[in-house]
Amino acid sequence: MKRWKYYNSFKYYRAVIKEDEYAFWKEQRDREAQNLYKDRSTRICEDEYEESDEEEEEEAVRANSSRHEESDSENGEDSDQENQENDLGGNRDDHQEDEPDADQDDEVALTDLPNAIVISTVPIPQIPRSLKVVETLVSEVPRSCQEALRAQQHGSLALPRRCPGIPTRKFSSADNETHGSRLDDWPIQVVLENPTNPDNWFVFFEGWASPDNCEEDELRGEALEVGKMRRNFLNVIEAAEDDSIKELVKQQRNIRDAPKFFLDYLDLSYFHSEIHQEYGLGTIIYISLFDTRPPQLKYTTVNVMEAEIYHHLRRAYPNKLFDELVRINRRRRIRHDLTITGGCENEGSCVCNKLFTILYGITGAQNLQTLPNGLIDLKDFNREIQRVAIECSDRCKCSLNCPRRRLQQPMSFPVIVFYEGDKGFGLRAGRRARPGEFLGTYTGIMKKDNEEDNQSYVAGLGIVSKNLVIDALNVGNVFRFAAHCCDPSAVFVEVHSRRNESDLLVPMIAVMAIKNIEFGDEITISYYLKDVLENIPDDQETIDCLCKSPLCFGKLPA
Numbered sequence: 003m004k005r006w007k008y009y010n011s012f013k014y015y016r017a018v019i020k021e022d023e024y025a026f027w028k029e030q031r032d033r034e035a036q037n038l039y040k041d042r043s044t045r046i047c048e049d050e051y052e053e054s055d056e057e058e059e060e061e062a063v064r065a066n067s068s069r070h071e072e073s074d075s076e077n078g079e080d081s082d083q084e085n086q087e088n089d090l091g092g093n094r095d096d097h098q099e100d101e102p103d104a105d106q107d108d109e110v111a112l113t114d115l116p117n118a119i120v121i122s123t124v125p126i127p128q129i130p131r132s133l134k135v136v137e138t139l140v141s142e143v144p145r146s147c148q149e150a151l152r153a154q155q156h157g158s159l160a161l162p163r164r165c166p167g168i169p170t171r172k173f174s175s176a177d178n179e180t181h182g183s184r185l186d187d188w189p190i191q192v193v194l195e196n197p198t199n200p201d202n203w204f205v206f207f208e209g210w211a212s213p214d215n216c217e218e219d220e221l222r223g224e225a226l227e228v229g230k231m232r233r234n235f236l237n238v239i240e241a242a243e244d245d246s247i248k249e250l251v252k253q254q255r256n257i258r259d260a261p262k263f264f265l266d267y268l269d270l271s272y273f274h275s276e277i278h279q280e281y282g283l284g285t286i287i288y289i290s291l292f293d294t295r296p297p298q299l300k301y302t303t304v305n306v307m308e309a310e311i312y313h314h315l316r317r318a319y320p321n322k323l324f325d326e327l328v329r330i331n332r333r334r335r336i337r338h339d340l341t342i343t344g345g346c347e348n349e350g351s352c353v354c355n356k357l358f359t360i361l362y363g364i365t366g367a368q369n370l371q372t373l374p375n376g377l378i379d380l381k382d383f384n385r386e387i388q389r390v391a392i393e394c395s396d397r398c399k400c401s402l403n404c405p406r407r408r409l410q411q412p413m414s415f416p417v418i419v420f421y422e423g424d425k426g427f428g429l430r431a432g433r434r435a436r437p438g439e440f441l442g443t444y445t446g447i448m449k450k451d452n453e454e455d456n457q458s459y460v461a462g463l464g465i466v467s468k469n470l471v472i473d474a475l476n477v478g479n480v481f482r483f484a485a486h487c488c489d490p491s492a493v494f495v496e497v498h499s500r501r502n503e504s505d506l507l508v509p510m511i512a513v514m515a516i517k518n519i520e521f522g523d524e525i526t527i528s529y530y531l532k533d534v535l536e537n538i539p540d541d542q543e544t545i546d547c548l549c550k551s552p553l554c555f556g557k558l559p560a
């Protein structure tokens with residue numbers, strides 16, 4: 003992705019929200035607040051798996067398809083040895099089979115979670131509490147997934163997996179006698195529709211390789227909701243596509259006919275969703291109708307940086323306290339437009355728009371304003387102009403529930419990472435999104451720009467931090483899957499947001515809907531400005547754009 007360039011316009015706007023929009027938004031927020039929970043440990047995954055050949059993979063998937071098949075234990079033993087050699091991750095050794103730590107059951111407030119990770123082998127003096135320092139990025143199955151960890155330690159079925167942070171071993175029928183007695187206590191990992199009986203579901207328990215059957219009224223909680231979301235999404239795909247796709251959807255619904263990496267996709271969905279839940283973020287479902295390899299993503303909910311970047315951000319001008327900035331700028335007579343109100347619940351003491359004027363007014367960027375319902379005001383929005391959203395900090399004296407702290411609050415927007423054919427994986431909405439709604443943030447490695455690097459997953463910061471980019475090639479979150487569309491449904495927004503002024507200001511890129519996005523619709527962004535797409539030089543290497551929009555420009559710079 004290339005960075006935005008050439009912005010020259012600057013607009014302010016206000017709007018009145020409608021009652022029904024407010025009710026919708028409030029309901030969302032209440033639901034999201036309830037979703038916040040528990041200590042989950044994995045954020046970053048380190049890939050330690052070696053290649054294994056296709057045959058072994060097929061073998062393992064076949065073995066996996068039924069816990070009750072005799073062949074399970076044999077396959078398990080074979081690949082078990084290999085897995086022990088390959089599994090260099092810390093989980094198996096670190097984890098006891100005993101009950102979870104008492105600590106792990108304690109609720110962790112969103113405010114206690116880090117807003118960025120710094121990689122450093124030496125201690126960093128006076129580092130703010132809002133940052134987590136690690137020596138290396140490690141791969142772990144979330145600590146909250148105790149049964150998955152137990153299976154990782156004792157399961158007899160080894161899986162030749164390459165997805166970072168996903169267990170490489172499960173329980174199979176061979177483990178029934180020793181590990182199968184706690185059925186009633188097991189957490190449900192996923193429920194899948196039974197295509198022959200709508201009231202019946204296939205249930206995969208966490209840590210186990212094959213499903214049991216359950217009637218719908220026996221199931222409670224979130225797993226059933228996620229199962230229904232998956233079913234509804236397949237209905238959308240089936241209704242929209244041609245006959246060959248319909249056939250693939252049918253296979254996807256029938257566990258025994260499902261594509262080769264089906265179980266890997268189920269695991270990615272579950273463990274990445276678990277990581278999300280710790281941060282109050284939404285469910286993720288990964289689906290491919292084809293035999294495509296699952297993405298090798300090291301999952302992170304927050305940006306990651308080397309110590310050098312941390313020091314750079316600490317010294318950066320926008321990191322200064324508001325009062326200091328005012329002192330520095332007193333002589334410059336910066337005028338602040340008092341008509342802009344900005345959505346803070348404490349309008350009188352909110353400094354966000356003053357901050358914008360001091361820090362970014364000169365850039366010509368749009369200063370996005372929040373409506374009282376938490377949506378961004380899109381009146382007069384122009385996606386060809388770079389924009390920034392300033393969120394409140396403790397300096398504004400508002401509460402953590404202030405609408406202008408949207409990215410500091412739970413954001414449980416659910417998404418489906420769906421294999422879109424020649425475009426690769428893309429992103430679909432797991433519920434309706436409103437124009438002006440933040441869907442999440444684009445995370446990855448924050449680093450200095452280097453034109454030599456693969457630019458496919460690089461998003462540039464041009465306002466809050468001019469020289470930095472976020473690279474999600476190997477480390478990132480679901481928003482790195484968003485495809486390009488010449489008439490996109492969402493945009494990137496640079497965000498200046500920190501809970502407290504004492505926190506480091508870590509620039510962020512948020513993804514914001516600019517249209518109504520319905521359940522199952524693709525979430526797309528335009529990787530390029532219109533001007534760039536209209537004027538691609540003849541000698542520039544290009545690829546065909548597959549966005550299918552009536553406004554498509556046809557080609558994308560390669």
Ligand SMILES: C[S@@+](CC[C@H](N)C(=O)[O-])C[C@H]1O[C@@H](n2cnc3c(N)ncnc32)[C@H](O)[C@@H]1O
Pocket residue numbers: 297424425426427428458459482483484485486487545546547548549558
């Ligand atoms: C940021 S990645 C998107 C995720 C990627 N599809 C994947 O599977 O990981 C960008 C890459 O996706 C593909 N892509 C995205 N949008 C496209 C489009 N409209 N037409 C063609 N290829 C597209 C291109 O290969 C591009 O380099």
